[in-house]
Amino acid sequence: GESVGLHLPTLSVQEGDNSIINCAYSNSASDYFIWYKQESGKGPQFIIDIRSNMDKRQGQRVTVLLNKTVKHLSLQIAATQPGDSAVYFCAENMRNFNKFYFGSGTKLNVKP
Amino acid sequence: KAGVTQTPRYLIKTRGQQVTLSCSPISGHRSVSWYQQTPGQGLQFLFEYFSETQRNKGNFPGRFSGRQFSNSRSEMNVSTLELGDSALYLCASSPISTSGNTGELFFGEGSRLTVL
Numbered sequence: 001g002e003s004v005g006l007h008l009p010t011l012s013v014q015e016g017d018n019s020i021i022n023c024a025y026s027n028s029a030s031d032y033f034i035w036y037k038q039e040s041g042k043g044p045q046f047i048i049d050i051r052s053n054m055d056k057r058q059g060q061r062v063t064v065l066l067n068k069t070v071k072h073l074s075l076q077i078a079a080t081q082p083g084d085s086a087v088y089f090c091a092e093n094m095r096n097f098n099k100f101y102f103g104s105g106t107k108l109n110v111k112p
Numbered sequence: 113k114a115g116v117t118q119t120p121r122y123l124i125k126t127r128g129q130q131v132t133l134s135c136s137p138i139s140g141h142r143s144v145s146w147y148q149q150t151p152g153q154g155l156q157f158l159f160e161y162f163s164e165t166q167r168n169k170g171n172f173p174g175r176f177s178g179r180q181f182s183n184s185r186s187e188m189n190v191s192t193l194e195l196g197d198s199a200l201y202l203c204a205s206s207p208i209s210t211s212g213n214t215g216e217l218f219f220g221e222g223s224r225l226t227v228l
Contacts, residue, residue, distance in 0.1 A: 034216055034217070036219075041221075042221055043116075043202055043204075043219035043220050043221045043222050044155070044202070044217075044219045045219070046216050046217070046218065049216055089154075089155065091155075091217075097168060098143050098145060098160050098162070098167065098168060098206060098215075099145075099157050099160060099168040099170070100145075100157060100217060101157070102147075102154055102155035102156075103154070104154045105154060
């Protein structure tokens with residue numbers, strides 16, 4: 001089946017620095033991608049999404065980049081804060097099939 | 113607007129028993145999906161329901177089943193529980209359009225099942 005993976009299982013950054021979380025996906029037919037944040041004891045929380053007709057999308061302090069050539073997705077968090085500490089998942093989906101494949105997750109530790 | 117509500121939040125069962133988990137989606141969301149989350153396998157898709165019909169199914173044995181009611185509320189059932197079924201079961205609803213285009217998933221807090 002399809003696989004979505006992450007390069008780094010744990011990322012530690014200093015408060016105020018920028019964070020970059022990477023994700024590789026294997027299904028070239030995937031056309032919708034979402035980044036989720038999951039805090040301990042809670043369900044995943046939507047951060048930002050991007051469709052395959054775009055290569056960059058910005059939100060509040062977050063930017064998602066999509067490189068379809070190498071099937072790579074990244075999440076950039078500007079001015080990382082302690083509240084950003086969580087596990088981050090990327091998820092991929094094919095249009096009209098409401099079935100998402102999730103990566104294994106990256107734990108982000110923000111050091112004060 | 114209330115979020116996705118899952119009950120119960122925590123439950124403990126023994127091997128061989130069965131369990132039913134409930135999910136109330138966000139008002140107006142007609143698509144409900146279920147995912148299993150474990151430390152070893154991560155988030156894995158179980159199934160998705162839309163208008164009371166199962167539209168998508170993951171690679172889980174037949175012991176895992178679900179249904180959706182006319183008010184979009186959904187339940188999932190696991191029969192003949194095994195130790196490996198211990199997991200966080202997450203429900204997500206989606207504002208999928210009538211054209212079928214995928215929308216973002218809004219997750220509940222999950223039901224944590226422990227099988228002893």
